[in-house]
Amino acid sequence: MDVLLQGGAGANALDGNGASALHLAATHGVHAGVIISGLLRHGADPRTRCRDGRCVLHYLAKFTGPPDVAKQLRNLGLDPNARDEHGQTPLLQATVAGLVKMVRLLCDSGVGVNTPIFDDDKTAFFCAVRLKTVDAVQVLLQYGADLHHHGHSGYHEAAYKAMSNGSADAARINKLLIACGANVNAKHGCCRQGHGMSVLDAGGITRAQEEFALFLMANGALSFRYNEESMLILVSCALE
Structure with a gap:
């Protein structure tokens, strides 16, 4: 590469995609x-x-580039x-990408952890929760990630996934x-299950969801919309 650059190849040349x-x-x-x-030594502009x-x-963040x-x-x-x-x-x-070291480095650099990324106001923290990248969630929390950002709550997203597939x-x-x-009793501002519902309000409890539902109730979940089968399942689980 050094030979090419010394021979006149442009360090700032662009391909067809810019x-x-x-x-x-x-x-x-x-x-x-x-x-x-090597490219920086030959005058490549990092701001391109x-x-x-x-x-x-x-690109470094997407393609597993070295944090250093x-x-x-x-x-x-x-x-x-x-x-x-x-x-x-x-x-x-x-x-x-689940690159925890890169996430930490960027947080150390002063990135806006709670800065909305998409037009619908979701943050990197919400995406980490949605993808179930536990280590990234932990790092973002250490740097002040907002648990209940504008109704697009990382807590609600994780709870719905735990309820739906037992992850x-x-x-x-x-x-x-x-x-x-x-x-645990926070109302989701705009969820597909219904407006203004808590996690347990979102629907009936199945046998696969019983353990997590009881966990939420043990941590202060006050009430939920249930059917007769849901109540029997929870009572059965609690008595086991």
């Missing part, structure tokens, strides 16, 4: 650091954006809150959120 050599280097995982360092608005930090390289780029002045044309940030990319990770996230102060 991606620079730095963007492409960021897709090379563990080898990204060496390539990016693709046509869709993504910067090099977006992201730190190097951050120190060169890259904005950790940079948004692409869809409003997505490097923090969202790292969260979706162990979703249940673990629920316990973590409740330990951090999530209100």
Whole structure:
């Protein structure tokens, strides 16, 4: 690469999608650091954006780039809150990819943990809960993630998943959120199950959901909309 650059190849040349050599280097995982360092030595501009608005930090976060390289780029002045044309940030990319070290680095860089990412106001924390990435949820909570952001509550999302499919990770996230102060009786501002419902209000309790329902009730869930079968299941479980 050094030979090519010394021979006149442009360090800031763009491909057909508007991606620079730095963007492409960021897709090379563990080898990204060496390539990016070489390009920077030859004058590559780290602030270059693709046509869709993504910067090099977006690529590093999406393609498992080394956190130390992201730190190097951050120190060169890259904005950790940079948004692409869809409003997505490097923090969202790292969260979706489950790159906990990158999530922590970006949080250390001062990213807006509770900054809405999409037009519907959801945050990176909500996405971490939806994807059941427990470690990312823990890191975001450490940096002040809002448990009940504008009705798109990470707590509600995790609770609905635990209720619907018995996911162990979703249940673990629920316990973590409740330990951090999530209100088990909070009403979801806009959920597909109905307006203004708590988790247990959303419908009948099945045998597969009984343990989690009792867990919520033990942590202060006050009441819920039930049918006769739901009540019999809960009573049966409580007596076992």
